[in-house]
Amino acid sequence: MLTITAVNAFNDNYIWVLQQDTQSHVYVVDPGDADVVINYLASNQLQLAGILITHHHRDHTGGIxxxxxxxxxxxxxxxxxYGPKQENIAGVNQPIDPKLIDELNIPYINAKVTILSVPGHTAGHIAYVIEDNLFCGDTLFSAGCGRLFEGTSAQMHHSLSQLTQLPSQTKVYCAHEYTLSNLKFALRVDPQNPQLRYYMDKVTELRAKGIATIPSTIGLELAINPFLRARDAQIQHNIKQHFCDQNLTHFDTLTCFSLLRQWKDIF
Structure with missing residues (x-):
């Protein structure tokens, strides 16, 4: 059994600690802060076996x-x-080229680690799937997705579409607690979604108590995340209303997604 524990860092980062059964060797995902990881290891008498990096941003790599x-x-x-070869991250000594390898076997973890190429937030962003757990960095958030710092809307849309093909019970371990703010935007573009309204109430209660909203699941995100629902007729209608000053004669799912991302960037 794989146990996954969150170590909080900075204002809203999650560093994920992966422990197989009763092994004393663990892995961490995207350790932007080394000190909180070292404190966790010492407090729990654990040894660090390795690091899994999704992309090059400092709040994910600063602790390497x-x-x-x-x-x-x-x-x-x-x-x-371990980390994406394309992004040339200092300290990565097990570079991964997802064009050449899509699975890893790593010490102290019994399950295979599946590698997914998910550019958009950054050019070489990758994600890891272990059993029914997705570690997606800043690509997919609960009720949202990452900003397009280096990639294109088409790349991000394709990356997210790839993630939606995972089983619905797959748990989504993103790297930030952005859920509440993402839901406020989601309700602007999809206000008639009853599952979204229910989830907003639930998340508001959780955050008021200081409880994490992550992990989410692929199934939940398909129901409430507007960036995974760009085909939805109501969302498309609301996007057209918001961007009524633009020529949207040639309007398709990618156009809807691109405009959603633009709207969210200034929301």
């Missing part, structure tokens, strides 16, 4: 150097750091 040094000093071993 210190964690690598910590591992050398405490065990004498070289820490395995």
């Amino acid at each position: 150097a210190k964690l690598s040094e910590y591992t050398r000093n405490t065990t004498g071993e070289t820490l395995r750091v």
Whole structure:
């Protein structure tokens, strides 16, 4: 059994700790802050076996150097750091080219690790699927998706479409607690969605108590996330109303998605 634990970092980052059964060796996903990880390892008498990186942004990679040094000093071993080859991230010594490899076997984890290429937020962003758990960095958020810093709308739309093909029970471990703010936007573009309204009430209650809303699931996101619902007739109608000053003669799902992302960027 794989146990997944959140370590909070910065204002709203989640660093995910992966532990197989009762193994004392664990992996962490996107450690932007080394100190909170080291404190967690020490408090729970665990040893860091490796790091899984989704993309190059500092709040996901900032802890690599210190964690690598910590591992050398405490065990004498070289820490395995997996990450996208295309993004040339300092400290990654197990570069992954998703064009050449789509699965990994890593020590201390019994299940295969599936690699997905999900550009859009950054040019070389990757995601990891282990059993029914998706670690998607800043590509898919609950009720939202990542900003397009380096990629295109077409790339992000394709990446998200790929994620929607995962089984509905797949748990979504994104890297930020953005759910409440994402839902406020989602309700603007999809106000008649009863599942969305119900989820807003639930998330509002959870956040008021300081409880995390992550993980989500693919099934839930298909029901409430407007960026996965660009084919929905009501969302398309509301997008056309909002952008009524534009020529939308040639309006398709990608156009709807692109305009959703533009609207969210200034919301």
